[in-house]
Amino acid sequence: MKRELTLFPALLFQLLLTVLACTGCQSCSDSDPDTSGEEPKPEEGIHTYKAPLYWSVYEYCWLLEQKGVPAEQMDITEAEWDRIIDWVARDLKPYGYDMLCTDGFIPMIADDASGYMTRYGSMPLKKLVEKCRAKGLKLGIYDNPLWIHGADNIPVKGAEGVTFGDLKYKQGDTVLNPGESDRWFSWAVASHKGTREYIDGFFKHFADMGIHYIRMDFLSWYEDGQDRGMGKVGRGYGRDNYEQALKYICESAARYEVFTSLVMPHLYRNAELESRYGHMVRIVADTGNGGWAHFSDNDRRKSYGTWPNCMNMFDGFVYWSKVSGRSKVIMDGDFIRLNTFATDAEKESVISLQLLAGGPVTVADQYHSIGDNLRFYQNRELLALNEDRFAGKPLSGNLLDAKNQIWYGQLSDGNWIVGLFNRENSAQTRSVTFSELGIKGKCQVRDLWKHADEGEADRLEVRLEPHACKIVKLTGM
Known part of the structure; x- marks a missing residue:
């Protein structure tokens, strides 16, 4: 028993040397299959670009x-x-x-x-x-x-x-x-x-x-x-x-x-x-x-x-x-x-x-x-x-629903963008309550076409001329 215990560290050391010597060996890497997992599919993770x-x-x-x-x-x-x-x-x-x-x-x-x-x-x-x-x-x-x-x-x-x-x-x-x-x-x-x-x-x-x-x-x-x-x-x-x-x-x-x-x-x-x-x-x-x-x-x-x-x-x-x-x-x-x-x-x-x-x-x-x-x-x-x-997304994906003229979404910094559109040939009122979009409380409103701050609100209601829009950024939630 004492003899076996004495030999074990020596055998272990020799095995370690063999493994180290083999690392990167071409013959081994060619013959042994990679079992780490399947090769990634080319389509995985491709959606990393912004729109041009x-x-x-x-x-x-x-x-x-x-x-x-x-x-x-x-x-x-x-x-x-x-x-x-x-x-x-x-x-x-x-x-x-x-x-x-x-x-x-x-x-x-x-x-x-x-x-x-x-x-x-x-x-x-x-x-x-x-x-x-x-x-x-x-x-x-x-x-x-x-x-x-x-x-x-x-x-x-x-x-x-x-x-x-x-x-x-x-x-x-x-x-x-x-x-x-x-x-x-x-x-x-x-x-x-x-x-x-x-x-x-x-x-x-x-x-x-x-x-x-x-x-x-x-x-x-x-x-x-x-x-x-x-x-x-x-x-x-x-x-x-x-x-x-x-x-x-x-x-x-x-x-x-x-x-x-x-x-x-x-x-x-x-x-x-x-x-x-x-x-x-x-x-x-x-x-x-x-x-x-x-x-x-x-x-x-x-x-x-x-x-x-x-x-x-x-x-x-x-x-x-x-x-x-x-x-x-x-x-x-x-x-x-x-x-x-x-x-x-x-x-x-x-x-x-x-x-x-x-x-x-x-x-x-x-x-x-x-x-x-x-x-x-x-x-x-x-x-x-x-x-x-x-x-962003429309409030409705139904082509027959006027709510598809309201678009919204969240920026990466947590702020929100809301867009109200009027596709009609006459003036229209568009309104949305921020809670409908999942936004709690009041926000600071900034008009992105007028480049103007419009104060604090928890909803938007605007009279839009034919074919017009209003795009705002909401901050301070």
């Missing part, structure tokens, strides 16, 4: 289209880009608008060995990135990692023996609309070998340029080949392919730290997939002519089961508020063209709702169409909501 503030080319291009200019002839000259960038840097960047973004319309050209987009019309993307960077701005890109721009014989990096052509539809693929052809786009089918690597190459391509915002469009056309306004518009690759594609997109976006904006999704099953895999989703039809119609009146009080689900911003934000919130997917109300609104009250309302709903403020006005409207984009007290990642 930026300028878009949308109005510039849309007006050309209305004039009948063919897409292949649309372009923005380098001199015009310089004027745009200088204007954004001077008048918008000091207020937090730190990015410019391309859109559709203008040809997206792949003209190098990568097969991915390198030019937007005549402008090389690398040059455009550098022009923006020189002014302290970023560049976002309108493109879709499921679109194939390059030639069929270009090899997919990381997928041996696979070319771009192999990613496209093949006879025998299961689709929802057999016999249909895809309009406008050559899609990469998620179930095909190499699509994962193609998507990863897409994100790496842009991230290497310094581009970390991708606005990807026509997702409904990929999922089921249906458009509520146009009917069948493609083969429709099915829910499983759509989810697999979004998984790949989410995985690579996380790897390269790219913000993903999902555009034209059907949002089936309460945006189940889009909320899980994307940072931001469109919840309204295209801006088009803009104005009060797109903000509040188009097909008012209606929602549809397919894209476009809502035809005006206000209904879109109300209806989809059920999936939004701090640390949740961001709702995108599409572009703002303040020059198309009739009154100052309307302009205050459209800016206010984006920020109360936690959405982006996307300026589509141009330096020569903005007029005297810059001041509405430059309200620092309201823009502070964006920096806080504030995402």
